[in-house]
Structures are given as structure tokens and as C-alpha cells.
Amino acid sequence: MSGKQQHFKGPEVSCCVKYFLFGFNIVFWPEQLSATLKDRCELLGAAFLAVGLWAWAEKGVLSNISSITDLGGFDPVWLFIVVGGIMFVLGFAGCIGALRENTFLLKFFSVCLGLIFFLELTAGILAFVFKDWIKDQLNFFINNNVKAYRDDIDLQNLIDFAQEYWSCCGAHGPNDWNLNIYFNCTDSNPSRExxxxxxxxxxxxxxEDVPNTQCGYDVRLKQELEQQSYIYTKGCVGQFEKWLQDNLIVVAGIFVAIALLQIFGICLAQNLVSDIKAVKANW
Structure with missing residues (x-):
């Protein structure tokens, strides 16, 4: 009888899938790891959260939480808070789930990605079906933020960026700035603007190398044709629609790429869960 022993190899967790999923989650949770995987993590999601909380601290929101609801328009800091929170949770679940072979975290990761994908798909379909309603909501959103233009520096910078980027003014035109207490044309308005x-x-x-911040003073007292020499007279809603039409292929390509990445991440997580269950069943 030969002294050699036969080894029967059972199901194994795929190292390729395991570390590929970990690498996939570097997008959400970049880490610097030593050989023992004990180095301190640098979290992209946490960085977004930190930036958002720092911005709120600078504006005094953290010392007066009720001021969150005081702003009549949209606070851009919410983008950092929400995106950072989602990235942190997903990155934690995906990375730790892959490294520790934790099926609960892997399932949570895949379910969350699936839910986000479903919401994106639903939003895309609804936006196509209810285009006119979306346009009205965009108009309402812009006008609300026009009213709150001077109330928050982040909102002010966001509106300025949008108007400069799309070469527009107001939702439908310059006269939308009558909604703002500093720019309206009423006789009772004492503002220099x-x-x-x-x-x-x-x-x-x-x-001009330096922007002239007073270039818009009294400009709406001029005739409409004369205004065109000084300011943009097209509204941001129409300019945004035109931009979407001109860049439709690029925008669609970005959304398709994001969707494929999400599906890929779900498949990786589910494949790893199946491998882990197969190994446990063989114990």
C-alpha cells in the first residue's frame, strides 16, 4: 500500500472574487492595508461627511440645528452629507464583508446597490414620461433658490456657477430676480442691487481678468434688446435642456456605466456569498 495520502478538495471561497470585490469597493472605501490588514483606514465616504460637517460648523449650523430648516432654498452641503453617508455605509459593508467573508454584510451591500439601481431606473423612466412635470419642478426649484440667494454662501456660489456655466439668468429670464428682495424693482426696495x-x-x-461684481447693477432698467449686450437673457431651465440635448450621448453613457458597475458589484457580492455558503455546507 502506498504511503501517499489522498487529499479531497472541497468547495473553496474564490480568492479572485473576494479581493476583486474588495478592490471594487475601493471606490467607496479606499484603504491602505498592511500584510495583517490592521493599518488605519482612510475613508472616502468619511471624508465627504467630514467636509459636510465642517461646512455646517463654519456656518454655525451645528451650534443651532434648527437653522437647517431656516434656509428657504437648497443647502449644497446636504449633497456631501448624503453622498458621504451612503458611500461610507456601502464601502464598509462591501470591504468588511469581503475581507471577513461575512454573508450578512455582503447581502446588505448587494441589496442596497440593487435598491439604488432600481431607484435610478425608476427616476429615469419617470423623468422621461413626465418631462413637463419635471420641467415645472425644476422651474419651481430654481425660483425658490433665487429667493434665498443671499441667505447662504454655498447656495449663492452654486447659483453663480450654474448661471456662468450655462450662460443663463434666472429660471426663465432675468426678470425672475424680482423674486429676490435685494434685486426686485419695487419702489420700496432700498437695495443698491x-x-x-x-x-x-x-x-x-x-x-477682464477679475470679474466685475457690479456689472449687473440697474441693468433691468434698460430695454430688453439693450440688456442682451450686458447680461444673459435666456433662462437656466431652457439652457439646461439644451445642454442635455447637446450632451445626451455623454450623459447616457455615464448613467449606463454607473448602472453596469452597480450590477457588476451585485454579481460579485452574490457570487462570494454562494462560495461562502458552499464552504460552510461542506464543513
Missing amino acids: RCGVPFSCCVKDPA
Whole structure:
């Protein structure tokens, strides 16, 4: 009888899938790991959360939580808080679930990705079916933020960026700035910006290195044709629609790529869960 022993190999957890899923989650949770996987983690999601909380601290929101609801418009800091929170939770579940072969965390990761994918798909379909309603909501959203333009510096910077990027002014035109107490044309308005628009509405002079922040003063007192020489007269809703049409392939490609990455992540997680269950069943 031969002294050699036969070894029967049972099901194994795929190291390739395991570490590929871990690598996939680097997008959500980048880590620097030693050989023993005990190095301190640097979390991208936590960084987003930290930036959001720092911005709120600078604006005094953390010392007065009720001020979150005081802003009449949209606070861009919410983007950092929400995105950072989602990235942190998903990254934690995916990375730790893959490294520790924890089926609960892996299932949680795949279910969350599936839910996000479903919500994105639903939003895309509804946006296509109810285009007019979406347009009305966008108009309402912009006008609300026009009213709150001076109430929050982050919102102000966001509106200025949008108006400069899309070469627009207001939701439908410069007269939408009548909604703002500083820019409206009423006789009772004592503001120096009365009947004006923010500097981001101004047509840029290539020769100017420094923006003229007073370029929009009194500009709406001029005739409409004369205004076109000084400011953008097209609304941001129409300009945004035009931008989407001009960049439809690029925008669609980005959404398809994100969807494929989400499906890929779900497949990796489910494959790893199946491997782990197969190994446990063989014990």
C-alpha cells in the first residue's frame, strides 16, 4: 500500500472574487492595508461627511440645528452629507464583508446597490414620461433658490456657477430676480442691487481678468434688446435642456456605466456569498 495520502478538495471561497470585490469597493472605501490588514483606514465616504460637517460648523449650523430648516432654498452641503453617508455605509459593508467573508454584510451591500439601481431606473423612466412635470419642478426649484440667494454662501456660489456655466439668468429670464428682495424693482426696495442681477448673469468680457461684481447693477432698467449686450437673457431651465440635448450621448453613457458597475458589484457580492455558503455546507 502506498504511503501517499489522498487529499479531497472541497468547495473553496474564490480568492479572485473576494479581493476583486474588495478592490471594487475601493471606490467607496479606499484603504491602505498592511500584510495583517490592521493599518488605519482612510475613508472616502468619511471624508465627504467630514467636509459636510465642517461646512455646517463654519456656518454655525451645528451650534443651532434648527437653522437647517431656516434656509428657504437648497443647502449644497446636504449633497456631501448624503453622498458621504451612503458611500461610507456601502464601502464598509462591501470591504468588511469581503475581507471577513461575512454573508450578512455582503447581502446588505448587494441589496442596497440593487435598491439604488432600481431607484435610478425608476427616476429615469419617470423623468422621461413626465418631462413637463419635471420641467415645472425644476422651474419651481430654481425660483425658490433665487429667493434665498443671499441667505447662504454655498447656495449663492452654486447659483453663480450654474448661471456662468450655462450662460443663463434666472429660471426663465432675468426678470425672475424680482423674486429676490435685494434685486426686485419695487419702489420700496432700498437695495443698491435694485432692478439688477447677480454678476454671474453678466456677459463676460475676455479682456477682464477679475470679474466685475457690479456689472449687473440697474441693468433691468434698460430695454430688453439693450440688456442682451450686458447680461444673459435666456433662462437656466431652457439652457439646461439644451445642454442635455447637446450632451445626451455623454450623459447616457455615464448613467449606463454607473448602472453596469452597480450590477457588476451585485454579481460579485452574490457570487462570494454562494462560495461562502458552499464552504460552510461542506464543513
